[in-house]
Amino acid sequence: xxxxxxxxxxxxxxxxxxxxxxxxxxxxxxxxxxxxxxxxxxxxxxxxxxxxxxxxxxxxxxxxxxxxxxxxxxxxxxxxxxxxxxxxxxxxxxxxxxxxxxxxxxxxxxxxxxxxxxxxxxxxxxxxxxxxxxxxxxxxxxxxxxxxxxxxxxxxxxxxxxxxxxxxxxxxxxxxxx
Numbered sequence: 001x002x003x004x005x006x007x008x009x010x011x012x013x014x015x016x017x018x019x020x021x022x023x024x025x026x027x028x029x030x031x032x033x034x035x036x037x038x039x040x041x042x043x044x045x046x047x048x049x050x051x052x053x054x055x056x057x058x059x060x061x062x063x064x065x066x067x068x069x070x071x072x073x074x075x076x077x078x079x080x081x082x083x084x085x086x087x088x089x090x091x092x093x094x095x096x097x098x099x100x101x102x103x104x105x106x107x108x109x110x111x112x113x114x115x116x117x118x119x120x121x122x123x124x125x126x127x128x129x130x131x132x133x134x135x136x137x138x139x140x141x142x143x144x145x146x147x148x149x150x151x152x153x154x155x156x157x158x159x160x161x162x163x164x165x166x167x168x169x170x171x172x173x174x175x176x177x178x
Contacts, residue, residue, distance in 0.1 A: 014098050015074065018043075021083075022093040022101075023071045029088040030065040036086045037073055044073040045105055047112045066112065066120070072105060129176040132168060141176065142166070 014020070023044075025033045034046040047066040052059055065071075069090070075083060083089055095101045111118055124130075124144045130153055132140045142153035145165060153173065154163040 013102070015043075018074050018076050020072065020074050020095040020098045020101055021080075022095060023073050023083065024090045024093060025069050025071060025088050026090050027069060030069060030071055033071050033086065033088040036088065037071070037083070040079075040082065042073055042075055042079070042083075044071055045109070046071045047105075047108050049112060049118065066108070066118070072101070124170070124173075124175065130173040131176050132172055133174045134172040135168070137166065137168065144173075 023033065030046055034044055037044040048063040049066050050061060050063050052061045054060075073083065075092075080092065083092060126144055126146060128144045130142060130144060132138055132142070132153070140155065142155040143163075145152055145154050152165060152167040154165050156163045
């Protein structure tokens, strides 16, 4: 585990008088926020991935957060106002299913520490609104047809109670929130 990934998961259990929060930081403040959480002795996890870019004949390796603008933190119940005083936090999202989150974070830690290349992929659900981001239909909005076997999107024509199915690669879609 890199130094940017804090604490081991042994410390990432639920503890009485503490709650897990998904901390949505201000842009590009994840590492600073994690460092301040360490200084406050709060258990947290910031999964980072290493990437190498080539500039001419030079190679640069750097680490970046796997989930941009998010740090997972276990905060003592009376200390939540303190994490806002750090002035790097946009909002703190309470975790309803802590055991589920910890299982998923253990999986993330295992994937990150494996060194295998990984990319983020949105979780599409049938009917999720999406925006086409590339190609001839760039800017078009529609909904996911079938996330189990995705083959494109459906553009609705409500007045006719029909829709047009268009085969578009999932990589050319961006999930919208409505």
